[in-house]
Amino acid sequence: MKRKLFLLVAVLCLILSSAWAQTTPGGQPAVVKVTGEVLTPLTLTAADLAAMPRTTASAKDKQGVMHSYSGIALSEIFSKAGVTTGPQLRGKNLAKYLLVTCADGYQVVFSLAELDSSFTDRVVILADQMEGQPLPAGVGPFRIIVPGEKKPARNCFQVTSMAIRVGKE
Numbered sequence: 001m002k003r004k005l006f007l008l009v010a011v012l013c014l015i016l017s018s019a020w021a022q023t024t025p026g027g028q029p030a031v032v033k034v035t036g037e038v039l040t041p042l043t044l045t046a047a048d049l050a051a052m053p054r055t056t057a058s059a060k061d062k063q064g065v066m067h068s069y070s071g072i073a074l075s076e077i078f079s080k081a082g083v084t085t086g087p088q089l090r091g092k093n094l095a096k097y098l099l100v101t102c103a104d105g106y107q108v109v110f111s112l113a114e115l116d117s118s119f120t121d122r123v124v125i126l127a128d129q130m131e132g133q134p135l136p137a138g139v140g141p142f143r144i145i146v147p148g149e150k151k152p153a154r155n156c157f158q159v160t161s162m163a164i165r166v167g168k169e
């Protein structure tokens with residue numbers, strides 16, 4: 001009985017400490033890879049993201065409760081990686097999209113035009129905090145937040161990679 005309790009506490013400590021240190025339960029620091037149609041592929045750690053300009057975004061959860069998130073605008077990450085934006089986002093570049101992949105294999109896409117300030121005022125972020133706290137284990141360390149969306153299905157948890165691809169027929 002004592003042994004079981006000890007094991008339970010040990011496992012809980014491991015989970016909590018990895019969430020705190022922004023590492024995966026395996027011990028490696030959590031990263032987001034930025035790949036594909038970019039000039040400079042990136043492997044972003046929590047520290048890299050913390051050094052970038054921050055912004056906030058609000059979104060409802062599945063129950064309809066509003067939450068306030070903060071993190072980095074995807075446009076900031078795109079300018080660091082060299083993704084076609086603004087005046088370059090025309091012609092064939094309009095067939096480009098962002099494919100986001102999560103730790104559980106969940107994937108969502110956004111067209112680049114949906115994420116560009118010359119097309120929309122909506123600012124999609126890669127959040128690392130909710131209500132001023134690091135995201136809980138299982139949700140964080142990094143989550144996409146799309147403000148103003150009717151369903152929160154693209155607010156994907158535990159983002160591990162963002163790939164820029166080209167839609168082709």
Ligand SMILES: Nc1nc2c(c(=O)[nH]1)N[C@H]1C(S)=C(S)[C@@H](COP(=O)(O)O)O[C@H]1N2
Pocket residue numbers: 060061062063102103104106151152153154155156157158
């Ligand atoms: N990685 C990952 N993210 C995910 C999902 C998922 O299955 N895996 N489900 C999505 C769906 S369908 C919904 S409705 C929202 C729920 O977010 P909430 O817990 O903030 O309500 O998370 C989204 N993010």
Ligand SMILES: [Mo]
Pocket residue numbers: 062152153
């Ligand atoms: Mo959902």
